[in-house]
Amino acid sequence: MTTKNPEYDFKWCPGCGDFGVRRALEFALNARNEKHETRMRDNVIVAGIGCSGNLVHLMESDEQPFGIHGIHGRTLPIALGVKSGSPDSNVIIVAGDGDFLSIGMEHIGPQAQRNLNVTAIIMDNGVYGLTKGQSSPTSTFGMVTSSTPFGKIETPLNPLSFYLEIGVSFIASHYSSKPRELAALIELAMEHNGFSIVHVQSPCTTYNDTYEQLKGSKRKGIEPGIFDLPEDYDASDREQAVKLIADGRVPLGLIFKENRPTLGDQYKSMAGRAPAKASPEKILATYAL
Ligand code: SF4
Ligand code: MG
Numbered sequence: 001m002t003t004k005n006p007e008y009d010f011k012w013c014p015g016c017g018d019f020g021v022r023r024a025l026e027f028a029l030n031a032r033n034e035k036h037e038t039r040m041r042d043n044v045i046v047a048g049i050g051c052s053g054n055l056v057h058l059m060e061s062d063e064q065p066f067g068i069h070g071i072h073g074r075t076l077p078i079a080l081g082v083k084s085g086s087p088d089s090n091v092i093i094v095a096g097d098g099d100f101l102s103i104g105m106e107h108i109g110p111q112a113q114r115n116l117n118v119t120a121i122i123m124d125n126g127v128y129g130l131t132k133g134q135s136s137p138t139s140t141f142g143m144v145t146s147s148t149p150f151g152k153i154e155t156p157l158n159p160l161s162f163y164l165e166i167g168v169s170f171i172a173s174h175y176s177s178k179p180r181e182l183a184a185l186i187e188l189a190m191e192h193n194g195f196s197i198v199h200v201q202s203p204c205t206t207y208n209d210t211y212e213q214l215k216g217s218k219r220k221g222i223e224p225g226i227f228d229l230p231e232d233y234d235a236s237d238r239e240q241a242v243k244l245i246a247d248g249r250v251p252l253g254l255i256f257k258e259n260r261p262t263l264g265d266q267y268k269s270m271a272g273r274a275p276a277k278a279s280p281e282k283i284l285a286t287y288a289l
Contacts, residue, residue: 013205013206015203016202016203016204016206017177017200018052018054018202020177020178020179020202021052021094021182021200021202022059023183024180024182024183024186025121025183026060026061027179027183028183028186029065030061031187032090032187040061041063042065042090043066043089043091043092044082044089044091045065045092045093045094046068046078046093046094047068047094048073048074048094048095048096048100048104049071049073049099050072050096050128051123051204052122052123053069053099055094055123056068072104073102073104073105074104074107075095075099075100075104075107076107076108076110076116079091079116079118079120080118083118083264091117093120096128097122097125097126097138097159098128098134098137100120101137101138101157101159108166108168109166109167111195112163112168112195114195114263115195115260115261115262115263116194116263117194117264119189119190119197120198121186121189121197121200122197122199123200123202124199125201125203125207125208126139126143126210127139127207129207132207135147135148135154137159138159139156141153141154143208145207145208163197164238168196168197169192169194169195169258169259169260170189170197170256171196171197171199171257172189172198172199172255173250173251174198174199174201174253175200175226175252176200176202182198182200185198185253185254192257193259195262201225210225224249226252227250229244229253229254235255236257236258238256241256
C-alpha cells in the first residue's frame, strides 16, 4: 500500500470508505502546513485498533507525520500524553466506531470536559471490520452480523447526540465519498482551539456496505441518508444542533461549535495562581500544554 512503509504489508478492501478519509486528511494536513508554515513532522497521528487505525501507516508525502498505533480504545489517553509532551504539535486521532465508541467511550467524557486541544476523526462503518464484521455500538437495531446472527438487540448509539451531551466543543459530521468537502471540515476542526470530533460515515464494503443507503437510489426508491445543512443553520446554537441531530439522517457539515478555554489554557491560568514555591515555570514544565 505504501512505498514509505514497505515492511508494513496490508490492504484495505476495494471501495472501503477509509480511502476517502485518508485522502481528505492528507489534503487537510497539506493545507494546514502551508497556512501555518509548519512541516508534516509537526503533526502527530494517534491511531486506534481496527481497519481505520491502519490509516496512520498510509500517509504518503515527501515527509510523513509522526504516528503512534496504540492500543485498542485508548487513543484519547495517548493523545493526552502526546499533547502534554509536545504542546505545539497538531495531534490528530484516527479511530473507528468500535474502538472509539465501545471500549474507548469512557475516555471521551474526561477529554471533553478538559477540552483537550486535539482533533479526532472517527470512521464509522457500523461494524468491527478488522475482526470480521461483528456488531458495534452504531450497528443498526436488528442488524445481522457475525456476533448477532439473529439480529442486534441493543439500541444503536447516536454518536453526534452523545458528543453534544458530553460536552465536546466542536462536532462535525460528514461522508467519506466527498474528500474535498471532508478535508475542509477536518481543516476547520484542526483550527478549533479545543476538542474537535469529525464523525465520518465510512462504509465497509465487505461487512456493511451502506453506500446506497447514504447516497440513495432513485431507481430503487431509496431516499439519501445524507443531507446538507440548512443555509441559515447556526452551529453556535445548541438547540438547533439538538433538532438537527434528531432528524436521524447524516448531516454534512459543522453541527456544533463553542469557544471555551482548553486544558492548556486552564493549566497556564492555574500556574499564575500557584504559590511562589511552586513556580509557574515548574508547573508548566510538568504540564506543558
Ligand atoms: Fe474497509 Fe471493511 Fe475491508 Fe476493513 S473490512 S478494509 S473497513 S471494507
Ligand atoms: Mg467500525
